[in-house]
Amino acid sequence: xxxxxxxxxRQGAERTTIxxxxxxxxxxVGNVYYYFKTKDELVxxxxxxxxxxxxxxxxxxxxxxDPRERLKRLVETWVSxxxxxxxxGCPTGxxxxxxxxxxxxxxxxxxxxxxxxxxxxxxxxxxxLGQPDPEGLALTLVGAYQGMSLLANALRDPTVMTRQGExxxxxxxxLPDPLATDGPPAGDxxxxxxx
Amino acid sequence: xxxxxxxxxRQGAERTTIxxxxxxxxxxVGNVYYYFKTKDELVxxxxxxxxxxxxxxxxxxxxxxDPRERLKRLVETWVSxxxxxxxxGCPTGxxxxxxxxxxxxxxxxxxxxxxxxxxxxxxxxxxxLGQPDPEGLALTLVGAYQGMSLLANALRDPTVMTRQGExxxxxxxxLPDPLATDGPPAGDxxxxxxx
DNA sequence: GTCTATATATAGATAGAC
DNA sequence: GTCTATCTATATATAGAC
Numbered sequence: 001x002x003x004x005x006x007x008x009x010r011q012g013a014e015r016t017t018i019x020x021x022x023x024x025x026x027x028x029v030g031n032v033y034y035y036f037k038t039k040d041e042l043v044x045x046x047x048x049x050x051x052x053x054x055x056x057x058x059x060x061x062x063x064x065x066d067p068r069e070r071l072k073r074l075v076e077t078w079v080s081x082x083x084x085x086x087x088x089g090c091p092t093g094x095x096x097x098x099x100x101x102x103x104x105x106x107x108x109x110x111x112x113x114x115x116x117x118x119x120x121x122x123x124x125x126x127x128x129l130g131q132p133d134p135e136g137l138a139l140t141l142v143g144a145y146q147g148m149s150l151l152a153n154a155l156r157d158p159t160v161m162t163r164q165g166e167x168x169x170x171x172x173x174x175l176p177d178p179l180a181t182d183g184p185p186a187g188d189x190x191x192x193x194x195x
Numbered sequence: 196x197x198x199x200x201x202x203x204x205r206q207g208a209e210r211t212t213i214x215x216x217x218x219x220x221x222x223x224v225g226n227v228y229y230y231f232k233t234k235d236e237l238v239x240x241x242x243x244x245x246x247x248x249x250x251x252x253x254x255x256x257x258x259x260x261d262p263r264e265r266l267k268r269l270v271e272t273w274v275s276x277x278x279x280x281x282x283x284g285c286p287t288g289x290x291x292x293x294x295x296x297x298x299x300x301x302x303x304x305x306x307x308x309x310x311x312x313x314x315x316x317x318x319x320x321x322x323x324l325g326q327p328d329p330e331g332l333a334l335t336l337v338g339a340y341q342g343m344s345l346l347a348n349a350l351r352d353p354t355v356m357t358r359q360g361e362x363x364x365x366x367x368x369x370l371p372d373p374l375a376t377d378g379p380p381a382g383d384x385x386x387x388x389x390x
Numbered sequence: 391g392t393c394t395a396t397a398t399a400t401a402g403a404t405a406g407a408c
Numbered sequence: 409g410t411c412t413a414t415c416t417a418t419a420t421a422t423a424g425a426c
Binding site for chain 2: 088089119143147148150154156163
Binding site: 213214224225233234 | 422
């Protein structure tokens with residue numbers, strides 16, 4: 001499953017052959033079919049692997065006390081993984097984009113569910129911050145991540161990740177804190193202008 | 196070329212066969228090879244077609260007097276095409292994402308160039324608005340578009356496009372106008388909160 | 391320049407020895 | 409449960425008649 005996740009991320013689902021995954025896992029091709037009946041099941045396994053990684057990450061972040069701090073740390077994690085994003089894009093996002101082109105097999109919905117996991121977790125953080133539209137804010141944050149990953153990848157430019165990451169951190173810092181009694185810590189700052 | 200652009204957008208480059216494109220163009224398969232030596236050349240033609248459509252759009256928008264109005268109209272155009280984005284994603288973005296998985300052929304750079312066209316045009320508008328970091332703002336706006344398209348597509352939810360579009364319009368409206376002598380028209384408004 | 395028939399390569403999947 | 413050999417289907421690409 002780990003080999004499938006990595007190879008599918010790097011080569012894309014369609015360009016990845018069973019032989020590629022078998023080689024990465026150092027097993028003969030025929031052996032793969034003992035555990036996965038079809039190639040689609042291997043892709044599904046890769047998706048599950050990405051979902052697992054995501055759960056590990058959010059589990060770590062949940063140990064932080066402040067929801068705002070959790071979101072900031074999430075953004076910092078994205079930026080820290082910029083090199084792989086520049087070369088291959090976001091693992092879940094690029095896979096979802098590819099699978100959504102299909103109209104049979106149901107793998108597209110599977111990919112959507114993994115994206116949902118992230119959006120829902122982020123929305124939960126915004127809700128804890130007392131924000132009025134946590135789902136909308138979550139779509140904004142996750143959408144910004146998907147967009148900057150795609151642009152960094154397409155333009156082969158890691159500074160897209162660092163620059164947009166800075167902007168997101170500034171935005172998160174500017175959100176009013178409902179727990180504070182004496183107003184927000186700093187003035188609002190629109191995206192791209194947060195300096 | 197039009198058939199190639201449409202079919203490749205809908206099915207993805209890898210899943211599209213020459214026969215698919217030939218059928219869409221209503222010509223026999225063998226005939227395709229008289230004009231395009233390889234499948235990669237067909238994909239390149241699809242990219243060129245998308246670049247052409249983009250130039251038509253920016254050409255239209257250039258006829259508007261105000262750069263801010265041009266950007267707002269651009270966002271409105273994206274939102275108006277939400278149904279196709281929900282089903283197949285952004286034509287250029289999804290294609291770039293797919294082609295960037297390759298490490299030979301140079302088609303990935305070709306896709307990056309088309310994205311660049313859009314980013315550069317948007318940056319030009321921000322520059323005309325007197326903004327300090329037009330390139331950064333352009334990456335923010337185009338990134339937001341790519342992100343909301345991917346999420347709308349993965350979650351099969353058109354309201355992602357309308358909601359995020361509203362947010363972007365609010366943001367564009369809140370940018371200070373350097374041509375005005377009596378300060379910005381309204382207070383700043385961070386993304387997702389612009390209401 | 392258009393079209394049919396076909397060659398060639400490769401990938402998904404299976405059979406069956408071990 | 410592991411592995412080799414092979415079947416079968418399909419897609420790119422070409423040959424050659426018209």
